[in-house]
Amino acid sequence: MAAEPVLRLKNIVKKFGAFVALHGINLDIRDGEFLTIVGPSGSGKTTLIRLLVGMDSPSEGEIWLNNSRIDKVPANKRPTCMVFQSLALFPHRTVGQNIEFPLKIRGVGAAERTARARELLELLRLPPHYQEKRITECSGGEKQRVALARALAFDPEILFFDEPLSALDYRLRKTLEKELKDLHARTGKTFVYITHSLEEAMVMSDRIAIMREGKLEQLADADGIYTRPVSRFVAEFMGEVNLFDVEGTAQGGLHGRGVEVHVNGQMEDIGISLGQGERGTLMVRPEFVRILESSGTSDFIVRGILRAEYALGSRIQYEVEAADGSRLSVEKLREDRYQGAIGDELVLGWDLDSTHLIRED
Amino acid sequence: METGRTTRIVLYAYGVLAICFLYLPLVSVGFASVSQARYLSFPIRRYTIEWYGEALDSHTVSSLLTTSFTIAVIVTVISLVVGFFGALAFARYQWRYRNLFQKFILLPIFFPQAVLGLALLIWFNSVGIIPSWKTAIVAHLVWISPITTLIIAIRAYAFDASLEEAARDMGASTWTVLKEVTFPLLLPGVVAAGLFAFLLSWGNFPLSLFTTGVDSTLPEWLYAKMVSGYSPLVPTLGMLSVLASLAILFAAFLVLILAKSFKQARGTE
Numbered sequence: 001m002a003a004e005p006v007l008r009l010k011n012i013v014k015k016f017g018a019f020v021a022l023h024g025i026n027l028d029i030r031d032g033e034f035l036t037i038v039g040p041s042g043s044g045k046t047t048l049i050r051l052l053v054g055m056d057s058p059s060e061g062e063i064w065l066n067n068s069r070i071d072k073v074p075a076n077k078r079p080t081c082m083v084f085q086s087l088a089l090f091p092h093r094t095v096g097q098n099i100e101f102p103l104k105i106r107g108v109g110a111a112e113r114t115a116r117a118r119e120l121l122e123l124l125r126l127p128p129h130y131q132e133k134r135i136t137e138c139s140g141g142e143k144q145r146v147a148l149a150r151a152l153a154f155d156p157e158i159l160f161f162d163e164p165l166s167a168l169d170y171r172l173r174k175t176l177e178k179e180l181k182d183l184h185a186r187t188g189k190t191f192v193y194i195t196h197s198l199e200e201a202m203v204m205s206d207r208i209a210i211m212r213e214g215k216l217e218q219l220a221d222a223d224g225i226y227t228r229p230v231s232r233f234v235a236e237f238m239g240e241v242n243l244f245d246v247e248g249t250a251q252g253g254l255h256g257r258g259v260e261v262h263v264n265g266q267m268e269d270i271g272i273s274l275g276q277g278e279r280g281t282l283m284v285r286p287e288f289v290r291i292l293e294s295s296g297t298s299d300f301i302v303r304g305i306l307r308a309e310y311a312l313g314s315r316i317q318y319e320v321e322a323a324d325g326s327r328l329s330v331e332k333l334r335e336d337r338y339q340g341a342i343g344d345e346l347v348l349g350w351d352l353d354s355t356h357l358i359r360e361d
Numbered sequence: 362m363e364t365g366r367t368t369r370i371v372l373y374a375y376g377v378l379a380i381c382f383l384y385l386p387l388v389s390v391g392f393a394s395v396s397q398a399r400y401l402s403f404p405i406r407r408y409t410i411e412w413y414g415e416a417l418d419s420h421t422v423s424s425l426l427t428t429s430f431t432i433a434v435i436v437t438v439i440s441l442v443v444g445f446f447g448a449l450a451f452a453r454y455q456w457r458y459r460n461l462f463q464k465f466i467l468l469p470i471f472f473p474q475a476v477l478g479l480a481l482l483i484w485f486n487s488v489g490i491i492p493s494w495k496t497a498i499v500a501h502l503v504w505i506s507p508i509t510t511l512i513i514a515i516r517a518y519a520f521d522a523s524l525e526e527a528a529r530d531m532g533a534s535t536w537t538v539l540k541e542v543t544f545p546l547l548l549p550g551v552v553a554a555g556l557f558a559f560l561l562s563w564g565n566f567p568l569s570l571f572t573t574g575v576d577s578t579l580p581e582w583l584y585a586k587m588v589s590g591y592s593p594l595v596p597t598l599g600m601l602s603v604l605a606s607l608a609i610l611f612a613a614f615l616v617l618i619l620a621k622s623f624k625q626a627r628g629t630e
């Protein structure tokens with residue numbers, strides 16, 4: 001995909017008084033992609049999206065939509081549309097009138113509006129008689145679909161979402177995540193989605209952008225973010241992880257506290273090496289850590305005592321206390337569960353190819 | 362929760378007492394207006410409606426009603442416009458002096474009305490305006506606009522600002538947002554405020570007393586008659602005034618019902 005980006009952000013800065021909410025964001029959004037912006041609450045996601053739809057204007061920087069600069073264009077003149085966290089459905093209107101609203105604003109005739117609303121209800125799998133239903137009579141999931149239908153009626157170039165599923169219960173959220181992804185495929189529109197939930201991002205997106213304190217920390221596909229995070233922050237944000245501080249040795253190997261390194265030579269080839277005295281963080285996800293026989297070998301080894309066991313549904317998580325007091329987590333599928341008991345002395349090991357080295361400045 | 366026997370008896374007693382206390386005076390005015398005797402005494406020996414006939418024929422009475430009505434209508438309209446935008450400034454928008462504004466706008470409600478009336482009269486005189494029913498409108502507005510602002514602001518506080526933003530995001534201009542979203546959502550507050558404005562102006566005595574000059578409103582006339590020469594026309598006009606208020610309330614109620622059924626009819630077409 002080498003196509004021109006549909007939306008280009010150049011060095012976007014947003015200040016509220018003395019407080020800097022966004023510190024120079026650069027981002028290219030591709031035509032037709034599903035991009036998710038993930039970050040903890042307060043990281044500036046809503047602030048960023050409000051700039052993109054025109055409800056606020058940046059303090060510095062430029063926003064380009066297809067080859068025209070739009071950062072000074074007000075929200076009602078931009079071909080973008082947003083689904084709010086609160087959904088912002090008009091309570092004094094019926095479902096049908098809500099969906100027709102953007103068409104009415106555009107001066108589309110009543111008959112055509114009604115027909116289009118009916119099509120959209122069908123697309124969102126809502127029964128046709130919902131057209132006359134009051135918003136207050138709809139369930140959470142139905143409101144969600146109505147808000148989507150209304151946004152699609154606007155027919156935007158880019159559709160933005162600000163955590164629209166956050167108020168729903170787990171089951172419904174899972175269903176709607178899949179529906180949203182499916183809708184993206186069927187409409188072929190560019191979706192830009194905000195969430196603080198890693199799971200949501202992983203399920204739906206083509207690419208994920210991680211935000212932290214008003215900066216873009218990393219932009220990659222779900223796999224890249226999960227297996228090759230650029231910082232401890234991203235690694236920890238994207239789920240359970242084991243991290244070790246390491247330092248390069250004179251021989252070109254690694255030395256770390258609490259972890260035995262049994263590899264030499266090949267590390268350079270796959271980029272897991274540091275210059276002498278250089279510091280980094282070694283990362284391994286819990287599902288890649290094996291519980292070894294006491295005589296077993298592996299590229300990396302940690303010895304410790306099993307302290308706790310948690311059932312996570314299909315998987316079991318083990319908490320192991322290493323010799324230096326740090327805690328590791330190990331995950332096994334239920335059918336491969338460890339047969340011993342709490343308090344056992346364990347040897348944990350994993351291989352080079354499931355290890356990632358984080359270099360932070 | 363089950364209401365206990367004692368609680369229920371106390372509740373009933375309270376309800377009956379409250380209603381007697383509120384409505385007995387009104388009932389006695391009603392009786393006075395249909396009694397032929399010059400002064401009210403029970404039992405009433407002869408009933409008559411001649412005073413109503415006289416009231417409706419009287420030139421004075423019709424001019425009183427016209428003055429009171431005109432003032433009330435104009436005050437209602439202006440105080441609603443002021444109150445609507447005032448309420449938005451009061452409750453919806455964040456701005457630098459909002460806190461100060463919120464306190465100052467409510468202050469006139471707490472002035473004793475007689476003092477407010479006197480102050481306005483002195484002020485009118487000093488700038489050379491001759492008091493008439495038009496100056497009374499200004500006086501009523503000073504007192505009633507804060508009330509309409511407050512009533513609409515209560516509604517505006519419950520307003521989700523993202524509704525306006527969403528409308529704007531979907532292409533609506535500032536005016537369209539106001540017309541399609543803000544106004545319809547504040548409408549119940551506007552109707553309530555309008556009723557209050559009308560009834561408070563219609564029944565106002567202290568402000569009118571000071572500021573109507575040679576003109577006279579209904580409450581002023583009632584007072585003057587009580588002091589100088591009582592006639593059964595006084596309770597009659599009093600009753601007429603109450604009936605007019607009720608008619609206004611009823612009309613507003615009817616309008617709301619009709620609007621609702623019209624909406625439903627449109628919704629199910």
Ligand SMILES: Nc1ncnc2c1ncn2[C@@H]1O[C@H](COP(=O)(O)OP(=O)(O)O)[C@@H](O)[C@H]1O
Binds near residue numbers: 016019039042047
């Ligand atoms: N209008 C505003 N005035 C001042 N500070 C604001 C405003 N809007 C957001 N902020 C601040 O900017 C930061 C980012 O907020 P926000 O974009 O809402 O975060 P997120 O959506 O990621 O939770 C927060 O610290 C918030 O307090």
Ligand SMILES: [Mg+2]
Binds near residue numbers: 045046047
């Ligand atoms: Mg947010």
